[in-house]
Amino acid sequence: MTVVSIIGLGAIGAAHAARIADSSPATQVRVVAAGARAERLRTDGVVVNGTRHLFPVVEPGDPVDPADLVIVAVKHHHLAEAIGQLAGHVGPGTVLLSLLNGITSEEELAAAYPQASVPLAVSVGIDAVRDADGVRFTSLGRVEFGDAVAGEPSTGVRRLEELLTECAIPYIVRPDMIHTLWWKFLINTGVNQVSALLEAPYRVFQAEGPARDLMISAQREVVAVAQASGVDLTAADIDEFLDVLAKLGPGNYTSMAQDALAHRRTEVDQFAGTIVALGDRYGVETPVNRVLLEAFLAKHQLWGVA
CATH class of the missing domain: 3.40.50.720 (NAD(P)-binding Rossmann-like Domain)
Known part of the structure; x- marks a missing residue:
């Protein structure tokens, strides 16, 4: 058995x-x-x-x-x-x-x-x-x-x-699993974090607007850090995700947004925290993820889950 x-x-x-x-x-x-x-x-x-x-x-x-x-x-x-x-x-x-x-x-x-x-x-x-x-x-x-x-x-x-x-x-x-792993990381670093910040479902990111722009800005930093670390991630990977995003249930929430709505500790350390640390290592500026990291650490403090 x-x-x-x-x-x-x-x-x-x-x-x-x-x-x-x-x-x-x-x-x-x-x-x-x-x-x-x-x-x-x-x-x-x-x-x-x-x-x-x-x-x-x-x-x-x-x-x-x-x-x-x-x-x-x-x-x-x-x-x-x-x-x-x-x-x-x-x-x-x-x-x-x-x-x-x-x-x-x-x-x-x-x-x-x-x-x-x-x-x-x-x-x-x-x-x-x-x-x-x-x-x-x-x-x-x-x-x-x-x-x-x-x-x-x-x-x-x-x-x-x-x-x-x-x-x-x-x-x-997958024959190139490093790329796939980073592609999923790109997704999470963008939509999971910004949806949690806004406590918003997918529909907010399926339409053009500032929420979608913020998500993409966070993802562009992932692409820059990935390339600096030798991973072949490009802007085309963001476009591929946007095609996937368009097919998701508009009223559904990411796991990180669900955590934020319940005032549970989020995975910001694994997303923004990792990108900020790797950006510092490779000399890549990561201002969007740095602000997201600080924002969620402040939220954790407010929720009493720091």
Whole structure:
């Protein structure tokens, strides 16, 4: 039996867990959680698209055999804690799949668990939303993944293909995954941050106007920093995103906008914070992202989540 461990049962993690449980009955899904959260998941489970799922819950320190696949779906500011909680779930044959935003999580996971395979990956097109009634989604989107260096797919990439096929999770293997990773980063740095700042849905950015202009200004800084670091990102990548943006549900919100509306800590450190730091390293000016970083740090202070 294939064993999948999932840590982070927010909108994205819960949607993937439910898909696997509903579509692959021969696969065992177990959730990694601690303390009160673990007890709540044992008692109440998680509701996805109106169906309550009660997944087996494993707490840190519980004896457990390594999983075939570990899906990491926490926010980045919880990643260090999650890495510690995954001890025991990761063995030499384990594939670690990070569904985190940003461009650094795979490096951190690989450093912590060098015995495992950690392909570069992004989640694209998922529309999962978490609210008081649970998690709902109409599209799981797809996972795009591949190796950091183009060439013959690694053993880890081939194994992840097999596992995602078995789990009924749509995917695409990318030969130039560094570009794809940065393209998703460009998207998030623009629309996620500005939508969260304005607490606005996609419709605000689908029309010409100052909100869309601000989003694109933040993305242009990502292109400049990427090029300075040797990544072949261009203005055409922004245009490609604008085509994608036009097809998104106008009333839907980005995950970061959902966090802002709920006064939860945002992922600004992973977006603006990373771009500002890399801009400083490579001598690239990043004034838009610097202001976004300061604005959200101020919001965190105001919300009491600094």
